[in-house]
Amino acid sequence: MTAMPRNRTAQASGVGDAELIAHLARGEMTALGQLYDRYDGDVRRLIARLGVRDGDVDDLVQATFLDALKSAARFDGRESAKPWLLGIAVMLVRRHRRSVARLAARIAAWAAEPFRTNARTPEELAERTQDADRAQRALESLSPKKREAFVLVVLEGMTGEAAARALGIPAPTVGTRVHHARKEIREFLQLDGQQRRGSEP
Template structure:
């Protein structure tokens, strides 16, 4: 009877409409129930980030799970902002870095690209041209250095600010903007060479 009452009390304290800060505060206190709500809210954003930033999409689902488990252990360090998405993406970035250092497996390939599907091509020629363009973009991004690629994906496809990226990567904001500028310029040059 007491267990059922305790579970019911936790459920009423962490409803699905609770803020991310309240959910992470409950997780930091040892209640893992709210972690499911956070997962439901943010797992697809984390997954999309990892699809763009990770070299092997076979590892992405494992990394998503690991991100939330690691975030549960680090919940006490959450700064209380409105959304936990930057915090979770930061955890994912750290896991990617750790994996790269530990296993030396971060290769220059992004398996999935783009956040919105392109409109269907009007003709087979358009379809072939679109596939070639996407392959050139994937290839150009894959040739970027790890740090430039991470910054590019975090800013361009995850809509994070330079300040958020700098905080998550532990680098100065100026370094983030320099890497982003260099990544964009390198990408533009690669695409121009491919168009000739």
């Protein structure tokens, strides 16, 4: 019976996140570099798991840190900057998703084929391992809201309160979304397992 680690604060140096972001709020580029060194992997992983296409992930990672620079003065001084940064990333992904959806609507109006933002090339599909593929398809089966809550709480190990702050919604709502996401993923994985067993010779 093990619980996920909560809000681990990766401190490579003696300077804490709150102090680092205070420096950032004063316009220190050095602090921005240090913040990137600490959290670029977390931000990139989250953005990818929220369903952003590979080609757009880089732009959103950069936008997240640039936005952090602008928003540093509003940082609430909590111990770890990770939930705050991931919250910025989620907002940017939502904005990106809306712009992609608008583009998709325009393209769909021009062409008969529906536009699939998560369409993969055959090369990408071939590269995935089976488990990674199942997990990715399970994530893609969720609605954006449930997916955000599930990724932050279950995959990133954030508390419900931290995820709620990041998403700008009440903590009980996060719990409800995670619960329903789990239920849907469980059904998806069960169905997928049955189909795989059925297809085996």
